[in-house]
Amino acid sequence: MKCKDLQQVVFRKYEDGDGPTKIFRDLSGSLGLATIKRWCKMIRDTGSIQLSKPPGGPRFARTSKTIQKVKHKLNQKKMASVRSLAKDYSISKSSSHRILKEDMKLYPYKMRIEPKLTEEHKNKRKKFVNWVGHNFRKEDTMRILFSDEKIFDLDGMYNSQNQRIWAVSRDEADEKGGIKVKQKFPQKVMVWLGVCSKGVTPLVIFDSGTVDHAEYIQKVLPVALKYGNKTFGKHWTFQQDGAKRHIHHLTQTWCQDNFPSFIDKDHWPPNSPDLNPLDYCIWDEFAQCVNWKKVTSKATLIDELKCAVEKIRQDVVLQSCSSWTARLSRVLKNGGGYLKK
Template sequence: MFDIDRIYNSQNDRIWAVNRLAADISGGIRQKRKFPQKVMVWLAVCSKGVSPVVIFENGTVDHDRYIKEVLPAALKFGNDTFGAAWTFQQDDARSHIHAKSQECPDLNPLDYCIWDEPAHQVNWETVKSKKTLINEVKRAVRKVSVDVVFESCSSWINRLSQVKGNYLR
């Protein structure tokens, strides 16, 4: 989810300072609107690159929207990139675990670092509306570093090889 008030996660974004004044000088005060304009974004990544972005301007993604809007983009990207020899991986997002969605392939996000890339590529000074947010997200996705994507894929493969047992969730 991207909104026009920039990226800020109160659980992850920390400022270390000796006191509140020093924290505020370093950016500790974050003004946010009560109901900022926002868009939901879907993106696939693999060791060979980044898919075209799918942007949901309104509402949330249920299983019907997922099947109709995301899976065609994902399947096209997979087929164009790998031909017939590729597999989606399932995660537990609500729209992905619906019985109808289970009949279709799915993609598991590799790492949160992938989302960090476009979020930090957005020129937040130009984002003033949903339209400018969408334009900036599209531009930012095109600038995602192939090296970061490859590193994320390599890291995931290394972590997968360490799993013991035969059930992954």
């Protein structure tokens, strides 16, 4: 029964001499007793039921017209917040949120950062995939030693979106560790690591935080060579990306003279961290193995990095290397584009 109809029923019954309790019983719970008493008082005082307009926006904000306006807005503008939509269409934030999630079946996604790939880059990526297909069997790809460098700092790693503190107030959350203190210029440590289907190499640490081709040749390449020969014997391949210290002519010459095989600067495609197991898997695993609570200085950071490399799970390493050829196939299907996952 509509509200207007209920008002007429209450008005008629009250005029006939029925009290609020009897009206409530006759309506079988269609209206609350308190509401009926309030309406009866209105009839007694004014001779009619006069309901004031409810405060705030209209009761039914999620109309088809408003939903169409929101759709049009999103088609014109790639990003729009719940707050801005609510302000633009004079609706509450909760109504705006329900329109997006319940009516339009949309989900909020955080903006991701990925390397910019030109058509030339995409063509080189496709060319690399074809080159691997013609020169490597599946078992050969399992004998590739991938390598990379990464910088860690004293602030550690955390995810502001996923790491939540449940508390009754902001102050309590802060007391439970809800504040992440970041330094303006935190001390940093650069490390090098190699990974293959059999495991990971010893960790090489650069105390200065940077490394040039000379230090790379002196400290890194002998470690890679020793590990590769010990693990695979005479048949394996070394990989490195297009960093300047890697493509330096002296580095390339050293690799050519010492490694059984290596992917030279003319074959590894530019802007392709999504093709290196370290970038798309192992570095995250490594960071999760670090006990960041113990990191209070550069020395403790180095100690924790050394401990963490021993905790990297072998099944994660094997899976990341085993999936490499499948990722290459996806590059071709994606027209040379960047792999999202």
